[in-house]
Amino acid sequence: MIHAAFIGLGNMGYPMAGHLANAGHAVTVYxxxxxxxxxxxxxxxxxxAETPALAALDADMVFVCVGNDDDLRQVTLGDNGAVQSLKAGALLVDHTTASAAMAHALDEACREHDALFMxxxxxxxxxxxxxxxLSIMCGGDEAVFERARPLLDHYGKSVVHMGPVGQGQLTKMANQICVAGVIEGVAEAIAFAEKAGLDAEKAMRVIGAGAGSSWQLVNRHQTMLADQYDHGFAVDWMRKDLDICLAxxxxxxxxxxxxxLVNEFYKEVQAMGGGRWDTSSLLRRLQRRRD
Known part of the structure; x- marks a missing residue:
């Protein structure tokens, strides 16, 4: 059993912390x-715990999953931040999609407290x-990765060590670049199929069985065709991620x-009031332009 802290119980952190607790670890949440x-x-x-610092107090491992660099800085380095109370030898694992620069800043701060970071x-x-x-992309020392991996395996299907600190975030940037291009391609394919008079549902099913398949096509085409976007990964968060990628x-x-280009398209979706819509709402943008 590991004494763990989990900071950030959003759509992702909530079930991730739950997997740790269900596996028998002693989990303190903030x-x-x-x-x-x-x-x-x-x-x-x-x-x-009432503060991140109190959550991290005496924890062997501290997991963080919040929104962006500013949120991350606040719960780790700010007043009552988790780093302030890390015990010597503790490990801070950051699941936030953040900048590589922030990863290096946290690594340095943890070292100053004789703690570890990934x-x-x-x-x-x-x-x-x-x-x-989940697919988990890890940046840190090999020994740190091996120490964290048994816990990450509770909610990760693919847990890969990418290299030193920052390499996990850089890999996630590459992931978001792929996702942005693919979902725009799916949106354009559906818009084209509808305009051409095809049975778009049938077209996506047959495409999904061939070389044009993707996770986005298989898992999102039905909700896209139903014009349902109140689910999934929000446009606002994708904009944040793409801004990090572009910087x-x-x-x-x-x-x-x-x-x-896709980042600009998402700006249009935000202007339509779709900041909290799923990223697949790129189709709604195309349909509105067509109409």
Missing amino acids: NRSPERARQWLDEYPGKQ DAPVSGGQQGAKDGA EASRLGTPLPLAA
Whole structure:
């Protein structure tokens, strides 16, 4: 049994922390909205802390899954942040999709407290978190990865060590670049099929059985055709992720023309009031332009 803290009980963190608790680990949770933490305690065994620092106190491993760099900085390095109370030898694992620069800052801060750090962003969405089937991309020392892996296996189907600190976040950036291009392609294919008079559902099913298949096509085409977007990964979060990708690409001097274009499309979706819609709502943008 590991004494663990889990900070951030959003759509992803809530079930991830639950998997740790169900596996028999002693889990202390913190969430900015205390009601959410109390709801979690109604479903899983564990404790609730009033601050990130209190959650991390005496924990062997501290897991964080929040929204962005600013949120992450607040719960780790801010007043009553988790890093302030890390005991020597404790391990901080960050599941937030954040910048590589933030990963390096946290690594440095943990070292100053004789603690360890690993960036470990995830992919697979809320359903993947519930099913314990996430893809986890890890950046840190090999020994740190091996120490964390048994716990990550509780909610990860693919848990891969990508290299030193920051490499997990860079891998997640590559993942989001892929997702953005693919979902725009699916949206355009559906819009084309509808305009051409095809049975779009049947067309997507046959395409999904061939070389044009993707997770996005298989898992999203039915809700897209039903014009249902109140689920999944929000446009606002994808915009945040693509901004991180584009900033890092600029620093590296490598162009991302498709990612930049899709990011502009998502700005249009936000202007339509779709900031909380699923990322597959790119189809609604195309349909509105067509109409």
